[in-house]
Structure formats: C-alpha cells, structure tokens
Amino acid sequence: MTVSQEILDEIALSRSEYEAIIDRLGREPEPLELGLFGALWSEHCGYKHTKALLRTLPSSSDRLLVAPGAENAGVIDLGDGLAVAFKIESHNHPSAVEPFEGAATGVGGIIRDIFAMGARPIALLNSLRFGQPDNAHTRYLLNGVIGGISSYGNCIGIPNVGGEIFFSETYKGNPLVNAMCVGLIEDGNMASASAKEPGDLLMLVGADTGRDGIHGASGLASRSFEEQAEMRSAVQVGNPFLEKVLIEACLEALNLPSVVGLQDCGAAGITSAAIEMAERSGMGLKLLIDEVPRREEGMTPYEVMLSESQERMLLAITPGQEGPVLELFEKWDLDATVIGEFEIGENVRIYDNGEQVSSTPVITLTDAPEYKFTGTKPGWLKDLQEADLSATPLPSESPADVLLKMLAAPNIASRFPIYRQYDYHVQTNTVVEPGGDAAVLRLKGSKRGIAVSTDCNGRICYLDPNIGTAIAVAEACRNLSVTGAEPVALTDGLNFGNPETPDVQFQLTESIEGMGRAAEAFGIPIVSGNASLYNQSAGTDIFPTPIIGSLGLLEDVEKHSTAGFKSDGDLIVLLGTDSPWDEIDGFAGSEYLDLIHGKVEGQPKLDLDLEVRTQTVCRMAVASGIVASGHDVSDGGLAVAITESAVIGGIGATITATPGDRWDAAMFGESQSRIVVSVAAADLSKLELLAGEGDVPMGVIGTVGGDSLRFGDSISIPVADADNAWKNGFSLATSD
Amino acid sequence: MKFGIVVFPGTWSEKDTHHAVNGVLDQDAEYIWHGDEALDQYDAIVLPGGFSYGDFLRCGAIARFSPVMEAVRNFADRGGPVLGICNGFQVLCESGLLPGVLMRNDHLEFRCIWTDLRVENDLTMFTSTATKGQTLHIPMSHGEGNYQADDATIERLESNWQVVLRYADAAGNVTPEINPNGSINNIAGIINERGNVMGMMPHPEKASEKLIGGDDGNVIFSSMIENLVATLT
Numbered sequence: 001m002t003v004s005q006e007i008l009d010e011i012a013l014s015r016s017e018y019e020a021i022i023d024r025l026g027r028e029p030e031p032l033e034l035g036l037f038g039a040l041w042s043e044h045c046g047y048k049h050t051k052a053l054l055r056t057l058p059s060s061s062d063r064l065l066v067a068p069g070a071e072n073a074g075v076i077d078l079g080d081g082l083a084v085a086f087k088i089e090s091h092n093h094p095s096a097v098e099p100f101e102g103a104a105t106g107v108g109g110i111i112r113d114i115f116a117m118g119a120r121p122i123a124l125l126n127s128l129r130f131g132q133p134d135n136a137h138t139r140y141l142l143n144g145v146i147g148g149i150s151s152y153g154n155c156i157g158i159p160n161v162g163g164e165i166f167f168s169e170t171y172k173g174n175p176l177v178n179a180m181c182v183g184l185i186e187d188g189n190m191a192s193a194s195a196k197e198p199g200d201l202l203m204l205v206g207a208d209t210g211r212d213g214i215h216g217a218s219g220l221a222s223r224s225f226e227e228q229a230e231m232r233s234a235v236q237v238g239n240p241f242l243e244k245v246l247i248e249a250c251l252e253a254l255n256l257p258s259v260v261g262l263q264d265c266g267a268a269g270i271t272s273a274a275i276e277m278a279e280r281s282g283m284g285l286k287l288l289i290d291e292v293p294r295r296e297e298g299m300t301p302y303e304v305m306l307s308e309s310q311e312r313m314l315l316a317i318t319p320g321q322e323g324p325v326l327e328l329f330e331k332w333d334l335d336a337t338v339i340g341e342f343e344i345g346e347n348v349r350i351y352d353n354g355e356q357v358s359s360t361p362v363i364t365l366t367d368a369p370e371y372k373f374t375g376t377k378p379g380w381l382k383d384l385q386e387a388d389l390s391a392t393p394l395p396s397e398s399p400a401d402v403l404l405k406m407l408a409a410p411n412i413a414s415r416f417p418i419y420r421q422y423d424y425h426v427q428t429n430t431v432v433e434p435g436g437d438a439a440v441l442r443l444k445g446s447k448r449g450i451a452v453s454t455d456c457n458g459r460i461c462y463l464d465p466n467i468g469t470a471i472a473v474a475e476a477c478r479n480l481s482v483t484g485a486e487p488v489a490l491t492d493g494l495n496f497g498n499p500e501t502p503d504v505q506f507q508l509t510e511s512i513e514g515m516g517r518a519a520e521a522f523g524i525p526i527v528s529g530n531a532s533l534y535n536q537s538a539g540t541d542i543f544p545t546p547i548i549g550s551l552g553l554l555e556d557v558e559k560h561s562t563a564g565f566k567s568d569g570d571l572i573v574l575l576g577t578d579s580p581w582d583e584i585d586g587f588a589g590s591e592y593l594d595l596i597h598g599k600v601e602g603q604p605k606l607d608l609d610l611e612v613r614t615q616t617v618c619r620m621a622v623a624s625g626i627v628a629s630g631h632d633v634s635d636g637g638l639a640v641a642i643t644e645s646a647v648i649g650g651i652g653a654t655i656t657a658t659p660g661d662r663w664d665a666a667m668f669g670e671s672q673s674r675i676v677v678s679v680a681a682a683d684l685s686k687l688e689l690l691a692g693e694g695d696v697p698m699g700v701i702g703t704v705g706g707d708s709l710r711f712g713d714s715i716s717i718p719v720a721d722a723d724n725a726w727k728n729g730f731s732l733a734t735s736d
Numbered sequence: 737m738k739f740g741i742v743v744f745p746g747t748w749s750e751k752d753t754h755h756a757v758n759g760v761l762d763q764d765a766e767y768i769w770h771g772d773e774a775l776d777q778y779d780a781i782v783l784p785g786g787f788s789y790g791d792f793l794r795c796g797a798i799a800r801f802s803p804v805m806e807a808v809r810n811f812a813d814r815g816g817p818v819l820g821i822c823n824g825f826q827v828l829c830e831s832g833l834l835p836g837v838l839m840r841n842d843h844l845e846f847r848c849i850w851t852d853l854r855v856e857n858d859l860t861m862f863t864s865t866a867t868k869g870q871t872l873h874i875p876m877s878h879g880e881g882n883y884q885a886d887d888a889t890i891e892r893l894e895s896n897w898q899v900v901l902r903y904a905d906a907a908g909n910v911t912p913e914i915n916p917n918g919s920i921n922n923i924a925g926i927i928n929e930r931g932n933v934m935g936m937m938p939h940p941e942k943a944s945e946k947l948i949g950g951d952d953g954n955v956i957f958s959s960m961i962e963n964l965v966a967t968l969t
Contacts, residue, residue: 150846154877155787157748241746241790333745423848423877425942425949428752433949442947444755558947 002028011038017369024364032350032358035302036365039268040275043533046368049499050531053512061525063488071193071280072113072264073183074527076489078553080446081187085117088127088180088454088493088549090532094235095177099144103177104152104238105310110181111158112264112313115247118191118254119183122427123441124153126163126179127454127493127547131172131537133410133734138167141175142734148238149179150421155240156247159430160422161439163454167410168594170458173537178493178530180549182452184443191254193263194280195316195342200260202274202285202340203322205329206246206312210295212236213269213308242311249332250313256324261316271305273314274340275348279366281316284345289352291339301352316342371499375506384463387601389587392664395596399663399714402596403639404725406668409595412636413729435648436563437479437632440554449557451485453550457635458543460589460604465507466514467604468589469546471672473518474611475634476550481615482630482675484560484622485552487522492529492548497541499533507544515546521608561622561630561677564649568705570628570678572642572653573687576614577674578697580657582637586669591635596664604672610696611673617694618675624690626683628704633674639667639711641676642702646709647723655702658712667711678704737964739765740778742808742824744799749785749821749941756944757782757957770802779964780817781808783824785877785939795838795880796826805831817861817960818933822878825925825935834928834935835893836885838878842918846879850949851916851938853924854904857897860927861963862934862956871908872901872952874938876916876924881937883919883926893926901925901936 008018011034021029021037029037040046047054059068065083066075073087091106107124114121126149131138153160163180195202213236253259261281265273270292278285289301295309315336317325322338329336348365350358395402406412419434431449432440438453455476461468477487492515497504519526535542554560565572574580587593588602621627629649633641646653659666679687684700691698710716739757743750750767758765768775770788775781789798799805805827812818812833820828828834841847852871855863866872885893893899901924904910910922917937925936940953 154846154848154879155746155790157786239790241787241792244748244787245745420849421846423846425848425875425877425939426748426752428755428942428944428948430949431947444759 011035012042013038017041020369030358032302032305033360035306036271036360039271039306040365041368044267045272047531048368049371049533050494050508051370052372053508056512057516057526058519059525061489064525064527068527072116074489075117075185075190076527076551078448080448082443082446083185083190084182084450084551085114085119085185086180086182086491086549086551087113087528088178088491088547089113089530090176090178090493090495092174092176092495092532092535095145096174098235099141100148101235101237103145103148105236106177106179107149107152108238108240108243108310109266110179111156111243112266114181114183115250116191116193116262116264117183117185118189118262119185120251121158121181121183121247122429123182123452124158124160124179125452125454125549128165129171129176129458129545130167131169132167138172139734139736145175145177146418146421152238152240154423156244157426159424159426160419161424161430161441162434162452165415165418166458168458168543170537170543174535174542176495176545178547180454180491189254191262193277194261195277195283196260198283198342198344199319200342201317201319201322201338202342203315203317203325203336204292204312204339205315205334205336207239207242207309208293208295208335209304209307210309211299211303211307214303214306236308236310238310245332245334246311246313249329249334253315253325253328256328258318258321258325259315260318263314265312265314267308269305269307275362275365277314277316278342278348278362281342283342284362285340285342285348287340287348287350289350291337293335293337301350301357373505375509376502377506378503384601385603389602390584392587392593392597394664399667400717402664403643403715404721406592406595406636406640407643407722407725408729408732409591410730410733411591412640414727415730416727417731431557432483432560432562437482438485438552440483440485440557440560442557447556449554451480451483451552451554453479454547455479456545456547457589458545459594459600461511461545462543462600463589463602464604465544466510467606469511469514470518470608471604471606472546472548473515474606474672475632476548477522478615478632478675480550480552481618482561482632484619485554486619487524487550488553489524489551490519490526490548492526492546494529494531495535495542495545495547496533497536504541511544511546518608521612559623559625561627563631563645564629565645565651565653565678565704566628566649569681570704571681571684571700572702572704573677573679573698574701575618575675575677575691575696575698576610578699580655580699580701581659581666582669582671584662584665586637586665586671590637590668590670592637592664592668606672613694614673614675614696617690617696618677620690621677621687624686626679626686627677628680629678631676633676634670637668637670643709643722645676646719647726651704652706652708652719653702653704654710655712657701659714663714737763737961738778739763740768740775740781741765742768742770742781742783742804744770744788744802746788746790747784747786749939753782753784753941756941756953760944761954761957761961763961768804770804773803773807775807775811780960781811783820783827785822785824788823788827796823796830799827800830809833812933815932817964819862819960820935821939821941822937825937826880828933828935833933834926835889836883838880839882839884840880841882847916848875848877849916850875852904852906853901853938854908854910856902857900860900860931860934862959863900864959865962866955869908871904871906872955873950874940874943874953876938878937881917881919883923890920896929898927898929899923900927900934
C-alpha cells in the first residue's frame, strides 16, 4: 500500500474505499486519479450514504419533465408552455468557515444548476439555521451569511422571495445555509447537460481557474467537521457580476443550434462537471487540461481538475461550429475555450501538454460505493418521546406576557429586518412578498402563478425523524395551500450529522421514509435535492434537518390569499379541528416548551389524511373567492398565528372562548393540520359546505375588528403592543 | 414614440423597464447595448437599474466610460429626455449629467422597501401627470442611494425646483424618520437645470401593475409619453 493515511484523509476516502479503487482499476491509482476518485466518491458528489434511501422517494408525476438525478435539477410542467426547474442545495460547511463567501457562493451554485437547464432563474429562497443569537460568534455568522446572500442575490437581479431562519444551540458550531432557486423554462427550451454526438467539443466559459476551493467537496462537505479556520482556503470567492453576465450569455447561447449541452461547474469543479457530462452522454471524453485558462502560473493538472473556482460553465458544441459561440461570448466579454472532445469510448483521458496523464473508465469514477444500513431507535429517544408533558409547570408570567415574549422570540419575530436586505421585487413578478406563509409569483403572459416555500422544524424531526419529516412536508405544502396554490412538487435539502453513527443512520432512514410517505399522501414527486452530512457541533450531531422546498401552482394568480386579517366583522375560522384550543400533546417539540421551559421533548403527531383534506378545503375556499385571509398554525401555536394575522393586517381580533387551566397548551400548542382563515359572515355557509363535503372539521372561533387582541378572558392587549414585540424582536435579539 | 433602454453588463432592470413601457403602457421600446453609439432613432432614453460592471470601484464609475454614454450625453445636449433609475441615477451622477453623488446608505445596509415619494415639482416632463404634493408608492432597492452634494449645489437644486421627489410618509410628510438612506433633505429624485435629465433611486418600473403591489410608477413613464407626444405632434 503506497498511499499514506494522511493523503486519504485529505480527500476523505477510507482505506476500504481505496482498496475498492485498486480492485476496480486493477492497479494503484495515480495521484491525479486518486484526486478524481476523492471528489466523485465524496459524500457531496457520490451520495454514498443516501443514494439507496433516496431511490425510495416518490418521483413520478404527470407533470414531471425531467426526473430527479437525470439532470442538474428536476423540471415540472405548469401548462401554458411553461415549465419550472427548481432545486435546493446546502453550503453549510463553507458558511461555517467563511460566512459571507460561503453563503454567497451557495447562492451562486444553485443558480448555475438552474440556468444549466435552460431556465431563467426567477426566484431565490434560503433556509438558515444558527445557534442562539446571544452569542457573538453566532451573530458574526448570521450577519456574514445574510450579507453574502444579500450581496450575491441583489447584484444578480433575481428576487429573494422567501425562506426561513431558525435558532437552536444544536447549530451553534455548524450553521445550515440552504439555498433554493426556481427557474422558468419557456416554450420547451430545456437544456441538457450532455453531448449529442461523439466529436462534440467541450467548451469552458466564464472565470479563469484558480487554486480556490480545492477539496471543497471532499474536504469541507464530506467528513466530520469542526470549526476549522485553516480550511478557509477551501472556500471559494464569488463574483455575482460575472455570474449575471454568464446567465445572460449562456441563455442566449442556447438559441444557437451548435450549443447542444450546458453544464454547471460546481462542487469538485471540472472533474465532476465534465465526467458527469460524459456519463450522461454515454461517451468517453478527451480532456486537454493545459487548455484551461488559469488565474496563476504553476498549477498542476490535479489542481486544475479539482479547483472549485466559481462562475464557470461547460458547453457541448457541435464541432466546426464553435465560431458563432465564441463570438457570442466575446460580445459578453467572457472567456470561452475548447478544453476537450467527447469521443466513442468508455474512458476519460486527461492530457497535459500533449501527454496522456490519466485514462480511467467514466463509470468506475462515477459509480461511488453505496452504503446501506437500517437504523435502530436509540434508547434516549424513547425517553424523550415518552416524557410526561402534563408535568410541565404553568409559567409564572401572565398569558399576555408569555404571548409578548413568544412574539419577540428569535424564532417567531418578524423577519423583515432580514428580507428588507434582499431585493424581492426585481423581475416584477412578486405578487405576495416575503413575510407570509409562501411567496406568490405571477408568470408573465399566463393567468397562472406559482407559490414557493421552504419548511423544516429540526426540533420536531429530532423527536421523531419519521413523523417530523412528514410534518416538514405537510407544512411546506400547507404554506402553499393557505395562499390557494396546489402543491405540485418538492425538493429536499437533507442536513444530518455523521452518517457513520447508528443514531444518524436511524434518523436518515426514518426521515426519508417519512418524507416519501407524506409526499405520496399529497400525490407529488420529490424532483431534486441535496445531502449535507457530517454536520456536527462540538462533536454532537445536529438535529436532523430535512429542509423541504415546495412548489405550488395557482390556476389564476389573481385568486390568492394572504396572511393578514382584512375587514372589521369578518369571522375567524379554524380549519382542521372543531376545538378552538390545543391539548397538552401539542407541546411536543414546540417553541413554547423550548423557549419558556428549555425543553425539547414529547411525541409529535400527524394525521396525514386529515392534513391533505384540510389543505384541499382551504384551496377550494381560496379559489372560490371567499377567503379574506389564510394563515398556517405552526411555531407558537394558535395564539401566535392569530396575532400574526392581526399585526400583518393592522387590525384587532377577538377569540370568543376562554382557554381552560392549561391556557399555555391551549394557546401555544403546535398540533398539526390547522389553518386560520377569515371570511365575511355572509360567506360562512359556503365555507361550511366546502368543509362538510371535504370531511374537514372546522369552527368559528372569533371575529376580526377593533384595535386590541382578546383571547377569551385570558389575554387582552392592544394590537400595537403585539406589533411592537413582533416587529422589533428580531433586531433586539440579534444586535450586539 | 420609441424608448431606448440602455443595457450595461450587470444591468438587471432593463426587462422590467421594457415590460412597464411596452407591456403595460404599449409604447415601442428597444434595448441599447453599451457599445452602441447611435441613439437617433429613440425619443427617450432610460438608464435602468442593476449593478453595471458589478459596481466595481464605485457605483456607475465604470459605466460612465462606455461608448453609449457619450451618445447619451449628446442626446441630452440636444434636449432629449433621459431618465436614470437607481444604478442609472448613479451613472448620470458619475457622468456629470446630474450633480451630486450617491453614497452608501447611512445605516450601511442594502434596503429593499416600498417608499412613498412626495412630488415636489409637477411641471417636469417626468412628473406632469402627477400633482404637486401627491405621494407615489414606489419600491426602492439599493445599498448606495444616500444623495449628497455640497451646500451650494443643494441650495441651487432646492431654489430651482430641481428636487423632484422626496422620501415622505404616505400622507406626504417629509421627516427624518422616514428617510430610508440618509439622503440630504430626503432627496429621492432630481432633475437637471434644463429639465430633460432626471435621476431617481426608487424603481418606477417595479410599480407598473396593481397585481405586483401598485402602479404609481406609471406616473413617471406616462408623463414622459404625454410630453413626447405633445412635442412630436
């Protein structure tokens, strides 16, 4: 064995994986080849621990145009000649090391995945997790990440319309930064990341290649990770201006008949991008590595192959017709260079200065090992699930004080201080702005619109990865349904701990089973996704955090609903239950239990059939035009949902019933499948009819109006006080 | 009536401007590449928003050297109407077509919010369909929109009625609290002395339809159209 453990560690390959390489090649790999294997067999590119599980997810739909995994992103047909490509991707470890550039290049990377499909990016969302903001380093990470997203997204002219942010100590040393991009494909102009014929040329466009980001995929993203300042050189530096020009030039280039394929150069750089293209094309590839334009002299083929320099794309070009392509890129002041040729054969052959330095079968490189496991429920989890929630003491504060404290909590307070730093208007399609349950975008030239959202409550997934992930799917869909949009597809960003441990194996297995079960209940596919493993803080795995990005369709975008109450005298209706108040079970994984009592325990529950029926009735009600406002009941329970609708609408509300002894459970419990809508009194019978036909329990719980918030005899406060707590809470909690 | 919309590398508001002018207000509109030098076929020029040349060095500082800017200057010298929006305003200031500078927002953050702009002068070709004192509900989206100039320039702008738009509350009150970026005297938009070159930080093209939150931005483009029709007929 000639290779040292140190070298294997650097590329994050195990000894047994090294032996598998020797076995497959029939010889020891050259150092360059070992680098290729390290990148392609990394967790980030090779999905070693998740491939088998992901295969079980539902992936069929009448609307599906590009299946998961087949291209850079899944594609969904929306009718009217419109299709949407969308995907979520993580950039957790780079953001932990260098928050600004880590987050910025995360945004840049997901955008390239989308326009590689021939789609014009029309929306960005981001789903963020941090430790508690009372820590100076956490605030540094938070400000850096938001600054990076703001800087990249605003410069590039794609609206940032939604997402979430959640604080928990579990993410302290390992923040999560997941970015989602949605792109629109018009008139079937979809691109493929493959060549058409042997002889097609491989062209590299965009930035020069430098030494930045080497081992980003293998080193940063694919092994146990602690805060490692010395890994900073593995983080790339983004240039949104260059990417903006690259988007315009590449979308224009796709109109040329000679441009037959387009591929993003992301994690593992040219290695992953070019070799995946060859695999997808079923061809061999001759790569002339010395043709790659470089940022600095003296770079080795190894460094060129593994560089993760940003803002680069690969094109497949019909030979002899590269002239117009070069001219087009010249117009956009972009470098474009032919760096290889697809050929009949099975190997990727790498040449440096006329000399072949490596020849390896494509399939050997891309077929990363697959690790199968079944999880066993850990004993500690059973204890948490069986905790006696009824033993929770009543808080010493008054119900009103608890409500105000909840409203100001970092996990609940208004996110306006963040999203006002993002341009959410550009492209002039934003019908419902960030701040509600889902953003709604119109599609110019069509009556239709889309709604987009992300969701995942890591606390609930920790307490039950299976049901918790089903709840994440349910909530991501509920966020769409309250606007009136029908969920049509999902993307998943899996963020988990070390997959080599039994606990995380259990979490992964259960989580993906729950995700599949819930997606099937909604009858929608999971079209794309990303797995980020080895997320740990101080040696402890993070809460399992399978972030679900959801896409919904509105047949008539004018007929949508928003979260704020509208008019004096409207009736407040709770859909999904006939009881105005929640029970003690609703404490499981709730914000209340965590914030007020410092506990994360209980058994989360979800009735998927009821969930689907409730959302269907809500959408039908919105489509019929009777819903004045619609809002999901989630973090903070019913009292917070009602208060948010009041504050957003700038109008008061009175809930008639008085909660019983456990007023805390009643008002702040987080039982699922509940939606607050308001309707004019004259429309109540129509809603009752829809709910009756849809077999969904409901009840009128109060009225809209006045300038105070009343919950029976328990709480009576001016809306202005709630508004103050909710609007200022985030800034107060996150300022130095 | 034909609008020319200038596109620099990094511009992102050109399609929104095209949509407002052509899609909503039904006027001819074409894109002008930054390398172009002939603007004779256009009746009005818009420099839209975005990050021209990545705003490297300083916002608008590189764009001013584009060949098209010499043509824009000649177009303006002949009295042609030129509207600079956001980055376009920054380019006009860098080019010397408008006085003053746009500095970093005083709170140092990028800011994307709806603003209410009080119309201070309704006699310009960009505001003639508005009424003095009226507020226009139009979003802004910038990190560097803090308008500043030396005292003499500000005094001249104010006394000549060259301050066209000011950040106000919905009722039209101009207060320091409502100022979103630290601009002196809450200035959101100014016009040159001759009255044919206007720059404004907020984005009228982003307020072109009720469905996307409001259509007050059309006041600016409709005024340009009305005045051009009057001139051409």
